[in-house]
Amino acid sequence: MYGDLANKLVLEAKRSQQLSNKSKKGNSLPMYHEELVRNILQEVVQLSKNTEYLKEQQQLGNMDSKVWKCQQFVMLLCMERNKRCLLAYQRLRSQMLDSLAWDNNGLDILHDTLGNTQDTTDLSPQEQEYLKEYSELITELKSGALTDIDLTGSLTPPSDVFIDVRVLKDAGEIQTEYGVFNLIKDSQFFVRQSDVERLIQQGYLQKIK
Amino acid sequence: MSLPAHLQETFSPEEIQFIVENEPIKIFPRITTRQLARGRVGSVSDKSSSNQWRLITTDANNLNNMVAMQSTEVTLWLALLLKQQNKCSIIAPKWLTIKELDKSIQYEKKYLDRFSSIPWNWLVLCQLLFKRASDDFHDPVHELRSRIQDLREIRQLKVLKGLKHLNNSHLQLDNISILEINELRPFIVGIMDKLREIHSASESNDSSQANEDIDI
Numbered sequence: 001m002y003g004d005l006a007n008k009l010v011l012e013a014k015r016s017q018q019l020s021n022k023s024k025k026g027n028s029l030p031m032y033h034e035e036l037v038r039n040i041l042q043e044v045v046q047l048s049k050n051t052e053y054l055k056e057q058q059q060l061g062n063m064d065s066k067v068w069k070c071q072q073f074v075m076l077l078c079m080e081r082n083k084r085c086l087l088a089y090q091r092l093r094s095q096m097l098d099s100l101a102w103d104n105n106g107l108d109i110l111h112d113t114l115g116n117t118q119d120t121t122d123l124s125p126q127e128q129e130y131l132k133e134y135s136e137l138i139t140e141l142k143s144g145a146l147t148d149i150d151l152t153g154s155l156t157p158p159s160d161v162f163i164d165v166r167v168l169k170d171a172g173e174i175q176t177e178y179g180v181f182n183l184i185k186d187s188q189f190f191v192r193q194s195d196v197e198r199l200i201q202q203g204y205l206q207k208i209k
Numbered sequence: 210m211s212l213p214a215h216l217q218e219t220f221s222p223e224e225i226q227f228i229v230e231n232e233p234i235k236i237f238p239r240i241t242t243r244q245l246a247r248g249r250v251g252s253v254s255d256k257s258s259s260n261q262w263r264l265i266t267t268d269a270n271n272l273n274n275m276v277a278m279q280s281t282e283v284t285l286w287l288a289l290l291l292k293q294q295n296k297c298s299i300i301a302p303k304w305l306t307i308k309e310l311d312k313s314i315q316y317e318k319k320y321l322d323r324f325s326s327i328p329w330n331w332l333v334l335c336q337l338l339f340k341r342a343s344d345d346f347h348d349p350v351h352e353l354r355s356r357i358q359d360l361r362e363i364r365q366l367k368v369l370k371g372l373k374h375l376n377n378s379h380l381q382l383d384n385i386s387i388l389e390i391n392e393l394r395p396f397i398v399g400i401m402d403k404l405r406e407i408h409s410a411s412e413s414n415d416s417s418q419a420n421e422d423i424d425i
Contacts, residue, residue: 161290
């Protein structure tokens with residue numbers, strides 16, 4: 001039947017939603033189902049062709065107007081259904097892209113839009129474009145009236161001013177806005193939390209309770 | 210979205226703690242910050258007083274007038290910071306004594322249909338104080354801890370009983386604390402929303418049917 005392909009797509013969307021919920025990180029977007037989407041679009045084209053045809057037949061007077069109305073209406077419903085499923089799928093993906101952009105991009109090093117999303121091939125070209133432009137929007141917001149607040153920063157309220165951190169990955173000398181750290185693997189520091197929050201988010205440091 | 214999904218409809222426990230940390234609490238300072246009148250008349254009079262710290266988030270008046278071992282009231286986050294550096298000891302609130310807690314436990318046991326009136330932040334405050342200021346209590350902390358645990362369990366039982374009465378219009382939860390509300394929020398709000406939806410849907414169906422009847 002006409003809605004079945006769209007149903008498959010929605011099931012796929014559900015699966016990726018559950019995946020991202022479970023891992024809590026949501027930074028792994030599954031492949032874009034180009035094949036399936038194309039098939040659905042083909043279906044829609046077919047449907048619209050049918051309606052065109054029926055319209056002609058109606059005008060020629062070959063059809064009962066009641067039958068014609070019913071056929072038109074059902075075709076329309078099928079198209080609506082397909083549209084709904086496509087939009088739901090795309091919306092879910094764009095939400096995941098948004099959270100990706102808020103979480104990872106624009107942190108400290110503002111200019112690595114591509115370094116963070118390793119799965120650039122998993123995105124459709126339009127999505128890549130969208131991600132890039134959305135990241136730019138975020139940067140714009142941050143450099144506007146609200147520069148004093150780091151909007152992409154951590155959302156857990158600050159509790160300790162100073163924390164112990166352990167270096168997990170060798171990173172050489174890293175410059176923070178407040179001074180230079182020499183990050184050698186397995187060394188420990190006692191630093192102000194606000195200085196190293198970025199490095200913790202990027203995975204260089206680990207907080208020690 | 211900019212806000213992660215798990216924060217969109219409720220507070221995280223850390224945020225609850227952050228809210229609670231803005232409440233005032235009494236402390237015994239171990240340092241003196243009050244400038245003596247004599248000292249002020251002396252060398253650098255006005256400058257030192259204007260150079261004193263000012264806080265933008267809270268009232269700094271108490272902080273500037275601390276005298277060692279004279280109780281004063283500051284916000285909790287400040288008290289915890291001072292405590293961490295051993296510059297004050299925190300005075301436990303009145304209700305956080307074995308006697309008072311026993312009273313509220315008695316109350317809880319006596320009235321099975323309501324909650325005793327302990328402060329809205331009791332769970333968070335207890336957790337914070339037990340962790341950071343456990344040496345400041347007059348009563349042994351392990352006893353306090355077990356009392357708090359008892360209270361929590363009794364109240365939780367009541368909450369579970371109360372959940373039977375979820376309906377589509379309202380719920381009365383007097384004297385329930387912020388943390389208890391917070392852990393129930395996603396569940397209760399979700400269920401009540403569904404109930405309300407079902408109810409309103411059936412109601413609008415009824416009315417539309419009535420209209421049809423009239424039409425006929």
